[in-house]
Amino acid sequence: MADLKTLVLGRKDVADLDEETELPHELMTVNMGPSHPAMHGTVRIILTVDGEKVVKSDVQPGYLHRCFEKESEYATYTQIFPYTDRLNYVSPMINNVGYAMAVEKLLGLTGKLPARAEYIRVIVSEVSRITDHMTCVGASAMELGAFGPFLFLLKCREWLYELLEKVSGARLTHSYVRVGGVAKDLPDGWTDELLYTLSQIDPVLVEVEGLLNNNKIFFDRMNGIGRMTREEAIKWGQTGPIARACGLDYDVRKDHPYSVYPELEFDVPVGTRGDCLDRYLVRVEEIKQSMRILRQAIAKLPDGPIMVDDHRVALPPKRDTYNTIESMIRHFKHIMDGIRVPAGEGYTFVEGGNGELGFFVVSDGTGRPYKCYVRSPSFVHLQTSGNLIHGHFIADVVPIFGMINMIGGECDK
């Protein structure tokens, strides 16, 4: 029997709702996405709203599915790098590094790379992390109406993209890292340019923080929105800025150090309340920490080779390829058959822009992986978004989703 409330107000308690019962006619279903300007990437949320309040949500990823894992089984180990670029396309270098480390683990090359290669990998990774966070922070601010910070941050991001383009030849899809090192050395004077760019970014960050941190509208729309406790973060497998905003002091670079991160000094910012504002603050602080890492890494950047001297993975120099049959065959085999990776399986994980980015590679001893699985942080983070937006207003979906920073390419794989 309908109770008084239903009869008078035509409305049920949210808790009474379940999927089988017919929704009261006041509840409305609203589609957000898949092509909505405030949905990062392409994701669709079917919101059931009670007035302005979200009572139920159905998050549907998969609109950007590109068969990363299956495609990898039909590509040589080197050909997979371009695919990894397209996972988290805001920080492709970190994906490159993560994947390369998985293959290197199978080859027994972990820790045997030349120091210069490791430092270059750290430098490009941190540059990528800065671009990732800048995109996230800038876009979220823009979605809340603050267009200025967006332009300022994207301007800085463009400077960094230009630097990465000088390194790799591509603005976005770098494919710069190789198994056993990196594709080519940094251009002359590149580190000086990077230092100069960092010095240009410092004042911009001050400006952006000034515009956002003291902005009442921005503060009110972020503060206390989409809260998650530390326990929930652990339960839901959250990593990266989201987990750290909840007070979970976990950073792969510190807790499972890889590459030359142990030699570099940096702090891991941790939030206290796990709301959108904390996620924003953590990201801004991480930009600063990454810049700190970059300055140290450039100072320490050693000379030397950028590729491990191992004929199993290193392409011969072009001069040799054209002039000796041995190098010619090696080059041919590397390109056509792929580098030969011993049978086995290995998992490595790095601190990606969004959190723990893991690659699980199974080799059957041929030139292409038997299986290449990616643990993409966005996919794991997306599962909580439904819970986070419950009980909030429709307008709050935007900052919550912005701060989860789902990247379609990475989430849908």
Place this chain on the structure above:
Amino acid sequence: MSEPSNNVTLTIDGKAVTVAKGTNVLEAAKSLGIDISAFCYHPGLSIAACCRQCLVSVEKNPKLQPSCQQTVAEGMVVHTTDKQSTLARKQQLEFTLVNHPIDCPICDKAGECTLQKLYFDHDNANSRVDTPKVHKDKVVDIGPHIVLDQERCILCTRCIRTCDEVAHSHQLDMANRGDHEVLTTAPGEQLDNPYSLNTVDVCPVGALTAKDFRFTMRAWELDATPSICNGCATGCNIEIHHRNERAWRLVPRLNAEVNKYWMCDEGRFTYHELHEQRLAGPTLDGLPATWERALKAAGDRLGAIKDTGAIAVVLSATASNEDNFALAKLALAWKAQVYVGAKPPVPSRADDILRDADVNPNSAGVAAIAAALSITPKTTTELETNLGTGAIRALVVLGHDLPLAETARGRLKELDALIVIATHERGPAELASIALPMAAWAERAGTITNRQGKVQRMHGAFPGPGQAVPGWEAVARLANATGQKLSWTAAREVFKDMTAAVPAWKELAWTRDVRPFALRFAGSRG
């Protein structure tokens, strides 16, 4: 007292293995999954042990032994990964490469080259020699089908042994010594035996290349589909190497009971036929028509004379078992006269190696199907006579191979209906009032029966041209157009009905369709 055992147990790399007496160490290792590198060894040829690439250490033997020549002995302990034999393999490869030209980018063998594979797997180091390479002749025309590049040759003599032992003709030989040693034709000879292209297959490098294939397609871009050669009654097992919906070459596939590792040159060229003069769509009275119109016309024209016994059916010794079975069933339903069309035999090509005088791939299959259905096919002479007397008013022909005398050929045009289900626009298909397009052997799944009575399975490598359908399907469509119900949806179902009807084939089972295999991922072959 027990018989002396024919088996020998030995240990290779710490693993015990039991093999038949007389086996060589290389094959014994292979049965353990240990791939010992070798150039000159070929399982189908005699042992030369001249490449020294397969050296292994045998305990209690002071020197390394060539594993291809070393036969197994009871209790033998072999090491293939110890320092000594690993180094020997490495150094031998370095030595082989000293004079090898830097040809991979322009070499047809690149991608399926044994030298590339072994270097990458067993050496993968830079050379320590920087003397200039010895130059030899690059483009030597040694026969009608083959070009020799003496620089690329690694002097393994596989090709010489192939000519000697497979074709039984000594047409190739080595000349000179040391780093001036070259492969060349034997005095007064040309490499023109009917099995000459097998030398290209066995050549571990790109020294011998087929004129037919060179510079057409890179090996790693091809897909392979197993099939059976339709060139003669032998039915050599082959692989169709194809890409872009056409075949680029045919290579033999191992079948110890039929063709071993070999096939003849003529068979290799049969793929050209697949792309020439094809019938791509139905025709009606010489003009292109849709299947619907062609079938309706066939139904109308045959319907009038269906019960008069004036319909004749010609089975084909070049079509598959399924196609012939389908048409034979239809002939029974129509109570039609049955003939068999076939290419005339070519006695001059017959030898006791692989080539058969009967150039029809499925003569045995047609005979078996006819016998099982209690049909006694009449001869083509009788067909010519009956065409003359007017006892035949409609003729349904499978295939385009129906050699007839000129007068009988003229009579074909006077029939009420000449319905030809054919792959090519040739022979009776040119005269047909209704021609129905059929997929050729490389374009559909099916079986054929060779001269030994072996029913061998073919797989479709690529689709047929235009609106061509498998022969059995064309027959079924024709049957339905004349009111006979033949309902099959796949070659598998025709095969099932057929094996149930033919006693000798009772035990046969349809094998799963094979998907084309990318040669790029086959690893290097040799």
